[in-house]
């Protein structure tokens with residue numbers, strides 16, 4: 001298998017502009033890299049936020065997209081464990097255009113690429129890596145809660161005897177967080193969502209799903225019961241959820257804990273009202289924020305073993321991809337796909353297929 005010198009990419013020519021389809025080529029393949037034909041790529045909020053807020057973009061024309069699946073078409077000389085034709089999925093590298101995914105081919109460090117198991121499609125695989133890495137950073141890195149990851153000794157016992165609250169269980173990040181919580185051994189996984197998503201989240205492993213339009217901190221405290229709460233993970237990280245996270249830790253009188261949030265691009269910082277509220281109680285509640293960029297050198301100790309282990313969790317049915325909504329039209333679907341995510345999705349991942357003509 002080989003790859004063409006020139007291929008199609010969706011390119012943002014200047015700040016805030018719509019994508020246009022254009023030809024481009026990849027830079028030379030490094031020893032530790034693989035070239036991947038991108039068969040499916042998923043939309044994450046960061047994609048349209050990068051354009052709307054001119055964030056993480058270093059130069060124009062820019063290429064968006066950092067969540068994809070495909071097949072290996074070239075292998076660097078120092079790469080072992082990958083062969084031409086392997087099905088793979090991966091988190092692309094935001095701001096590095098040869099490793100962005102709204103194009104037909106990209107190249108990636110092989111260590112950041114996972115093998116796609118036979119029990120899922122490329123469309124399903126495309127929407128796993130980015131949101132999972134956000135939850136992995138929140139749970140296992142010291143910038144988040146700092147638990148032992150499930151692939152390390154003792155990691156499957158890390159949550160033993162404890163409850164965890166995951167706000168926004170139906171979001172992509174939330175769905176993967178619920179499943180990581182189960183892999184980490186939490187005994188009471190409590191989340192919230194709209195009622196239409198209750199069954200989905202229970203199937204993914206949530207023990208209790210509360211109605212996000214009704215449940216307050218008292219409802220969460222009731223759901224915690226006798227299993228001590230370890231921490232709150234806020235997969236949504238807007239003002240209201242950060243405040244709710246603080247209130248839940250206060251209502252459950254949880255000492256030495258904090259709310260872990262995700263960086264949402266805009267606003268960039270944690271909510272100041274929520275931070276202040278956390279200081280009003282006898283048990284002080286801090287708010288932490290994570291950015292799950294797996295290619296960042298300080299997160300490679302998590303992203304590389306994640307890439308080696310995730311396929312096996314999926315093959316065993318311990319980790320289930322988001323439901324997909326595939327937009328037809330190959331690369332030309334890019335703007336419609338971005339709009340669908342921006343307008344709001346519920347429990348599903350918008351995907352398109354760049355290599356489809």
Ligand SMILES: NC(=O)c1ccc[n+]([C@@H]2O[C@H](COP(=O)([O-])OP(=O)(O)OC[C@H]3O[C@@H](n4cnc5c(N)ncnc54)[C@H](OP(=O)(O)O)[C@@H]3O)[C@@H](O)[C@H]2O)c1
Nearest residue numbers: 045134168170171172173193194262263264291292346347
């Ligand atoms: N820092 C990072 O590394 C990182 C990585 C990925 C994403 N993010 C950020 O994380 C956020 C979530 O991204 P995503 O792709 O997971 O989102 P998403 O899938 O687009 O989220 C949509 C879901 O959010 C739920 N939701 C919305 N408002 C809620 C609220 N107030 N309480 C509870 N649930 C709520 C909805 O649930 P129902 O349909 O059940 O109502 C809906 O299903 C975004 O701001 C994104 O930019 C950060």
